[in-house]
Amino acid sequence: MDTDTAQSPVTPSRLPESPSLPPPSGMGDPAVEQQLTAEQKRTIVFVIIAIIVILASIVGSIVFLMNQPTGEVARIRDIVIIFMAIQSLLTGLALVVLLIQLARLINLLQNEVKPILDSTNETVSNLRGTTVFLSDNLVEPVIKLNEYLAGITQLLQVIGLTKKASRKTHPKGD
Helix, strand or coil, X not given: CCCCCCCCCXXXXXXXXXXXXXXXXXXXXXXXXXXXXXXXXXXXXXXXXXXXXXXXXXXXXXXXXXXXXXXXXXXXXXXHHHHHHHHHHHHHXXXXXXXXXXXXXXXXXXXXXXXXXXXXXXXXXXXXXXXXXXXXXXXXXHHHHHHHHHHHHHHHHHHCCCCCCCCCCCCCCC
16 A cells, blocks of 8 residues: 555644634733733822822812912802813813723724624525525425325326325314
8 A cells, every 4th residue: 555645644734724813812821911910000000199199189279279368259269160170181081091992992893803703704604505505405306206296196096096085183172
């Protein structure tokens, strides 16, 4: 037996190449995940420090304004202006966070959901082809065979070679 023509077992180098998809999130290199976690911790610490500084400056400015010898209306006006400025800052920050989340969603849709949808569409097309194949090659011949057998049975009954099958009916009380 010639070893060149014999079928060799399938090795990983002989397997067909599948399309490469990005690894699912959370399934990467542990060292990279540790680095991301450290970055996230630093970001959280900076955000907390910024919030504390902003709150301290707000409290300080309110205390400062309350101790000024100006009129009551001017003092309330200054405090309201400070609160409106803080509200504007928070609204701007919320919009920035919203834009970042929207960018991440678009990235997710383009890089993870779209390949899954493409694969699903391909699978549905294959299934549609299989259904048409089975319909043409299995179901239609069986239906035609049943038609011919019903016709032959009817012909034999008309000629009188077979008796018409009687259907037994059961009383409704059973």
